[in-house]
Amino acid sequence: MTVGIIANTEKAGARIALDRLTSALSIRGIPTRLDREAAALCGLPGGMDGPALAAASDVIAVLGGDGTMLNAVAKLGATDKPVAGINIGTLGFLTSCTDDEVELFAEAVLSGGYATSRRTLLSAKVKGIDGSEKDFLALNEVVLARGQTGRLVSLSAYVDGDLLNNYRADGLIVATPTGSTAYSLSAGGPLISPSAAAFVITPICPHTLSQRSLIVGDDTLIELAPENADEAPMLFTVDGRDCVSIHHGDRIEVRKAGQVLNLLRLPGHSFYEALRQKLNWRGG
Structure with a gap:
């Protein structure tokens, strides 16, 4: 050993x-x-x-x-x-x-x-309008948020190809059950048991107060995209790191990763x- x-x-x-x-x-x-x-x-x-x-x-x-x-x-x-x-x-x-x-x-x-606790991971793919692709792995969450601006940004979220919502907000969080205790919780999201087969989509400071968190199954494909070509580039982060500029026309695909974290207890x-x-x- x-x-x-x-x-x-x-x-x-x-x-x-x-x-x-x-x-x-x-x-x-x-x-x-x-x-x-x-x-x-x-x-x-x-x-x-x-x-x-x-x-x-x-x-x-x-x-x-x-x-x-x-x-x-x-x-x-x-x-x-x-x-x-x-x-x-x-x-x-x-x-x-x-x-x-x-x-x-x-x-x-x-x-x-x-014992070990199996923790779901997120797989995120950033698909650039120029055809480029970058892959990321997250334990807690991925975030698409406003960049070098003090204004709200316009962004959309899709669930399995269906439009969930067009948001005016500081950004969006997609979190695992493990990540539900972190940034998503601070933004008003729910706590989720680590064993739950779910993700949570949480808006950050939305302009419309009725826009709340949504829990979806972990077999869901979630897509995030900027909506306004006139706005400054947004920032995409993975567990608080790997900061990537996201421009209008870029798209982010988020799904359950093929691997898990075996957390020792x-x-x-x-x-x-x-x-x-x-x-x-x-x-x-």
């Missing part, structure tokens, strides 16, 4: 957390592999890129937070290996434990005492525990 480690080296306390993690694994005879940033943080030569790290590991530990996990999905590429998020600080929506619980994590890896930790903690829910 080998554990590959990806670390957010810019996060405060990263070196201490990394040392604690590698020590907990080493004591139990579990070998580790480091990505390039983690190796550099330890002052070691080399380190591995994402796909090589995934291929050489049985379990992947992502040390940082929810943002680090989002970046890790892009870095690792297609992998079915269990991925554990180890948050430096408090428990996150995408993390399996905190850095105070690395002993628990190491013991679970040694004994096999963990430790005993005693669940999505609903994270909801209670992160949203500060209290009983009556």
Whole structure:
């Protein structure tokens, strides 16, 4: 059993957390592999890129937070290996434990005492009016939003070829159940259980207040497109990164990806525990 480690080296306390993690694994005879940033943080030569790290590991530990996990999905590429998020600080929506619980994590890896939660990913294809195509993979959401302008923009959404709506808004979010706790939630979207076979389409600050989020099946093809040739280019982002300019005539196709993220879960930790903690829910 080998554990590959990806670390957010810019996060405060990263070196201490990394040392604690590698020590907990080493004591139990579990070998580790480091990505390039983690190796550099330890002052070691080399380190591995994402796909090589995934291929050489049985379990992947992502040390940082929810943002680090989002970046890790892009870095690792297609992998079915269990991925554990180890948050430096408090428990996150995408993390399996905190850095105070690395002993628990190491013991679970040694004994096999963990479960996995299959998380749906989004596949997005940007089809340019010039015939170009770019493919992206998202765990949380894709967003088409206004670019270098302070004005609302005009954009359309289609569901399986049928027009859903022409929007005047700051933009549109298409989120997975995992992403329903992130940007979509901040924009007024609903919370969705991670196991639900669904996506949510959420407008950002729509001009018409009756325009609300819509939940659709995850077998749906969703298409987004700018509507006004006179408006400035919009910006398309994937999990908050990969910023692409979108012009009138360009089109974005969003559908369920052919792969999933196997998120490692430790005993005693669940999505609903994270909801209670992160949203500060209290009983009556």
